[in-house]
């Protein structure tokens with residue numbers, strides 16, 4: 322039997338009576354682990370999206386962030402953030418270089434507030450070992466495990482010790498996993514399944530195209546949303562600026578791209594150019610305004626209202 326599954330573009334939310342006098346009354350903040358953040362969306366832990374400056378910018382603004390894990394000195398990064406009174410949120414892989422970084426953090430007495438285990442398919446023995454290791458060695462860190470795309474994977478990651486899971490396989494803009502391996506699940510179906518399977522928060526990762534997709538992800542039960550291409554075209558994004566025929570672009574490349582890996586081995590990502598749009602401040606304000614508006618259409622004053630509206634599937 323072939324199942325029908327849905328992406329953000331296949332669904333819409335049905336409006337309720339608005340009860341606030343202004344969209345400004347709608348509160349977009351979210352509790353995620355030990356902290357509360359202004360918005361439930363944050364930039365992807367990719368080298369072409371975030372660097373140390375991006376992370377500091379988001380943390381100072383009261384938004385969540387996660388530093389990527391590619392050639393990063395985790396001890397130096399965490400020390401720098403924490404010495405500035407900001408939280409430290411880092412990523413780890415599943416190989417020896419990541420175990421080494423974790424040993425160094427522990428030896429230096431540093432506990433990052435957040436650690437994300439970042440692999441393509443975290444429903445695997447190497448991620449299981451890493452998740453259990455982090456929970457044993459740095460139990461004070463809030464541990465996000467990803468990525469996964471099914472209820473079974475979500476249950477296992479919770480059982481292994483994750484405090485949150487990150488859901489979304491092969492739905493990203495620079496992803497070529499589905500082309501090269503045949504594996505993928507649309508985001509709405511992924512998030513609904515994963516959320517129903519666990520009692521820990523779920524991060525919906527990838528595939529955000531329209532601002533309204535934030536409300537749709539939350540409607541499906543996501544606590545947080547990770548997005549790459551949405552944040553890639555700005556001054557504060559990490560990618561390089563490229564000029565072609567007088568027009569400016571920013572590089573956006575997958576973590577499993579040849580460009581990021583430095584070799585054409587197990588490549589499951591590509592590099593693209595996205596339109597350069599200047600300062601990110603305008604985008605962040607607009608995302609917040611749009612989400613406030615979504616909450617008002619849901620008839621509420623906070624994000625929880627979005628989980629209690631009817632979801633319709635649109636056949637195109």
Ligand SMILES: NC(=O)C1=CN([C@@H]2O[C@H](COP(=O)(O)OP(=O)(O)OC[C@H]3O[C@@H](n4cnc5c(N)ncnc54)[C@H](OP(=O)(O)O)[C@@H]3O)[C@@H](O)[C@H]2O)C=CC1
Pocket residue numbers: 414415416439440441442447468489490491492493496498527575576577587589
């Ligand atoms: N969200 C998504 O859909 C996807 C995201 N990515 C991103 O790309 C980056 C690289 O991901 P990833 O390749 O997992 O990380 P790494 O390149 O760090 O690989 C992790 C380790 O796991 C092994 N490994 C990776 N994939 C498999 C597999 N399918 N079967 C068995 N062993 C495997 C690798 O060995 P070996 O290389 O020898 O197999 C390697 O030792 C990450 O940042 C990830 O988030 C990549 C693809 C999909």
Ligand SMILES: Nc1nc2c(ncn2[C@@H]2O[C@H](COP(=O)(O)O)[C@@H](O)[C@H]2O)c(=O)[nH]1
Pocket residue numbers: 365366367468489491492493494495496497498499526527528529547548549550551574575576577578589590591
């Ligand atoms: N299949 C791949 N997925 C990747 C790669 N690098 C990152 N990613 C995933 O994409 C999202 C961002 O998606 P977007 O639609 O918001 O642009 C990111 O968070 C990762 O989960 C890759 O090389 N291959």
